[in-house]
Amino acid sequence: MTSTDPEPSAGRPSRTDRRKARTRQALIDAARAVLAERGTAEVSIQQITDAADVGFGSFYNHFGGKDELFQAAVADVLEEHGRLLDELTADLDDPAEVFAASWRLTGRLVHTHPQVARVLARLGLSYLDSDQGLAPRALRDIRRAVDAGRFRIDNPHVALAGAAGSLLGLLHLWLVRPDLIDEAACDELAEHVLRMFGLSHASAREIAHRPLPGA
Amino acid sequence: MTSTDPEPSAGRPSRTDRRKARTRQALIDAARAVLAERGTAEVSIQQITDAADVGFGSFYNHFGGKDELFQAAVADVLEEHGRLLDELTADLDDPAEVFAASWRLTGRLVHTHPQVARVLARLGLSYLDSDQGLAPRALRDIRRAVDAGRFRIDNPHVALAGAAGSLLGLLHLWLVRPDLIDEAACDELAEHVLRMFGLSHASAREIAHRPLPGA
DNA sequence: ATCAGAACTGATTAGATCATCAGTTTTGAT
DNA sequence: ATCAAAACTGATGATCTAATCAGTTCTGAT
Numbered sequence: 001m002t003s004t005d006p007e008p009s010a011g012r013p014s015r016t017d018r019r020k021a022r023t024r025q026a027l028i029d030a031a032r033a034v035l036a037e038r039g040t041a042e043v044s045i046q047q048i049t050d051a052a053d054v055g056f057g058s059f060y061n062h063f064g065g066k067d068e069l070f071q072a073a074v075a076d077v078l079e080e081h082g083r084l085l086d087e088l089t090a091d092l093d094d095p096a097e098v099f100a101a102s103w104r105l106t107g108r109l110v111h112t113h114p115q116v117a118r119v120l121a122r123l124g125l126s127y128l129d130s131d132q133g134l135a136p137r138a139l140r141d142i143r144r145a146v147d148a149g150r151f152r153i154d155n156p157h158v159a160l161a162g163a164a165g166s167l168l169g170l171l172h173l174w175l176v177r178p179d180l181i182d183e184a185a186c187d188e189l190a191e192h193v194l195r196m197f198g199l200s201h202a203s204a205r206e207i208a209h210r211p212l213p214g215a
Numbered sequence: 216m217t218s219t220d221p222e223p224s225a226g227r228p229s230r231t232d233r234r235k236a237r238t239r240q241a242l243i244d245a246a247r248a249v250l251a252e253r254g255t256a257e258v259s260i261q262q263i264t265d266a267a268d269v270g271f272g273s274f275y276n277h278f279g280g281k282d283e284l285f286q287a288a289v290a291d292v293l294e295e296h297g298r299l300l301d302e303l304t305a306d307l308d309d310p311a312e313v314f315a316a317s318w319r320l321t322g323r324l325v326h327t328h329p330q331v332a333r334v335l336a337r338l339g340l341s342y343l344d345s346d347q348g349l350a351p352r353a354l355r356d357i358r359r360a361v362d363a364g365r366f367r368i369d370n371p372h373v374a375l376a377g378a379a380g381s382l383l384g385l386l387h388l389w390l391v392r393p394d395l396i397d398e399a400a401c402d403e404l405a406e407h408v409l410r411m412f413g414l415s416h417a418s419a420r421e422i423a424h425r426p427l428p429g430a
Numbered sequence: 431a432t433c434a435g436a437a438c439t440g441a442t443t444a445g446a447t448c449a450t451c452a453g454t455t456t457t458g459a460t
Numbered sequence: 461a462t463c464a465a466a467a468c469t470g471a472t473g474a475t476c477t478a479a480t481c482a483g484t485t486c487t488g489a490t
Contacts, residue, residue: 016436016487023438041256044477055439060479125336125387154403157395161384162404169380172340173372180372188369189377192411231457231466238468259447270469275449 024062026052031073035122036115040070077119078133081106086137088213095145096199100190100207102141103167106134107186108212110174121171128164129157138164145197152198163193239277241267246288250337251330255285292334293348296321301352303428310360311414315405315422317356318382321349322401323427325389336386343379344372353379360412367413378408 013021030052034043045066049056063069085105089098109117127133138160145151153159170189174181191208195201228236245267249258260281264271278284300320304313324332342348353375360366368374385404389396406423410416 014488019486020437039256041254045479046477057440057480058438061437065478121340125340125384128384128388129391155395155400157388157392158385158400158404161388161396162381162407163384165380165382165384165387166377167380168384169340169343169376169378170373172380173343173376176344177372180370181376185370185373189373192377196407196411229458234456235467260449261447272450272470273468276467280448 020061023052023054023058026054027059027062027069028073028076031069032077032119033115035070035073035077036118040066074119074123074127075133077116078127081109081113081116081120082134082137085134091213094150094207095141095148096150096194096197097207097210099138099141099145099151099163100194101210101212102138103163103193104187104190104208104212105214106167107170107174107190108183110171110178110181111183114175117171118175121168121175124164124168124171128161135160135164142197150199159197162196166193235276238267238269238273241269242274242277242284243288243291246284247292247334248330250285250288250292251333255281289334289338289342290348292331293342296324296328296331296335297349297352300349306428309365309422310356310363311365311409311412312422312425314353314356314360314366314378315409316425316427317353318378318408319402319405319423319427320429321382322385322389322405323398325386325393325396326398329390332386333390336383336390339379339383339386343376350375350379357412365414374412377411381408 027048030048033051034040034048045059046056048069049059059069063072085102088105089101092098092101106120109120124134128135130136139156142151142153142156142159142163146153146156151159166189170181170186174186187208191204194204194208199207242263245263248266249255249263260274261271263284264274274284278287300317303320304316307313307316321335324335339349343350345351354371357366357368357371357374357378361368361371366374381404385396385401389401402423406419409419409423414422
């Protein structure tokens with residue numbers, strides 16, 4: 001009655017594999033929590049394994065050292081958020097709106113997932129030229145909007161740097177001074193970014209204030 | 216012949232004071248060099264005092280710990296650059312140009328002072344709401360441009376977050392991928408920022424391409 | 431039920447860093 | 461020239477951290 005495992009020998013991931021994956025994910029989750037609140041150097045591996053409720057020695061079954069763990073943790077955070085954005089914007093037709101909605105939703109992280117917001121605000125700039133996570137998705141969306149004739153920019157990389165930088169600046173300020181920023185201010189900046197990308201004044205305002213998917 | 220000290224007892228800073236200041240500045244300079252290349256945690260106090268050619272124990276005559284030193288070093292960097300910007304833009308009449316020129320000159324740091332650029336790219340976001348350094352000067356310039364009717368924005372803080380974030384994103388990308396960015400791309404982004412602040416398309420383009428003071 | 435392999439565990443060891451402090455050098459006054 | 465105060469110096473000991481490894485527990489197959 002209690003045993004509901006459907007894979008005795010057919011399915012690939014065995015119980016052992018699942019246990020290993022669970023331990024690894026516990027460590028990554030603990031690292032994500034640390035990333036959100038402190039710097040990576042201020043925390044010992046011991047503290048991480050304690051927080052993950054994992055034996056100290058087990059750490060080295062999964063990661064070569066602290067750096068490797070935090071790299072995996074950041075990748076985990078960004079990939080998770082990137083997949084969410086892809087899902088939420090899948091139904092939008094206007095590529096300019098896809099970009100704007102992704103931008104605004106990422107700003108909303110300050111309220112919906114403060115931990116993710118903090119990780120992003122702290123380390124986001126370092127991943128501007130990464131080949132995984134958010135940067136390649138954002139570049140893809142920008143290029144689509146350019147190809148569709150919605151954005152008018154010379155260099156997608158410069159555009160991304162500007163848009164991503166603005167967003168991270170907003171996140172930083174929002175986290176530090178919640179009294180200065182709110183959703184309206186976030187949308188206002190999104191509006192400015194659209195304008196930066198060549199949209200008309202009116203069109204930028206309209207798109208940046210459309211209802212957000214999944215809201 | 217060789218002795219040219221003009222203050223035997225009249226002037227305030229004695230030789231002792233000057234020696235102390237020199238030692239302190241040597242430590243700060245070493246910290247600035249470290250800040251530009253590595254993280255603060257990856258370097259021991261011993262390495263810093265060696266680089267500064269100062270005895271290890273002397274460190275504690277000036278700073279309570281590593282954090283205090285790096286705080287002073289960052290303040291030193293930002294204050295120096297802020298003063299330089301104030302000097303260079305003192306003769307400009309249009310407050311929008313003052314802001315644009317400061318923004319572009321700070322981007323140029325990648326070539327003129329790569330070390331400062333690296334410090335800024337790494338830590339700039341953390342100083343968005345500082346009451347000294349660059350943030351208060353930038354806010355001052357933004358407010359002046361608003362008062363003069365040149366900028367049209369609702370919230371100076373949001374505007375600063377956007378403009379500063381864009382700049383730091385550009386700096387980051389420029390430092391990591393020098394092949395993607397150049398002075399022209401920098402000016403292009405400055406143009407977009409001006410547009411973000413409410414300037415007309417043509418006016419933004421013109422101002423962002425004026426010759427820079429001190430060039 | 432028994433067994434071999436895989437993953438987990440935490441006490442131990444080796445290495446590094448920090449703050450202290452007793453002694454030395456420099457400075458400015460007599 | 462001599463002296464007291466201030467700044468500098470680096471060896472020392474206490475503290476902390478990372479990585480190892482011998483032993484234990486869990487898993488899947490016979």
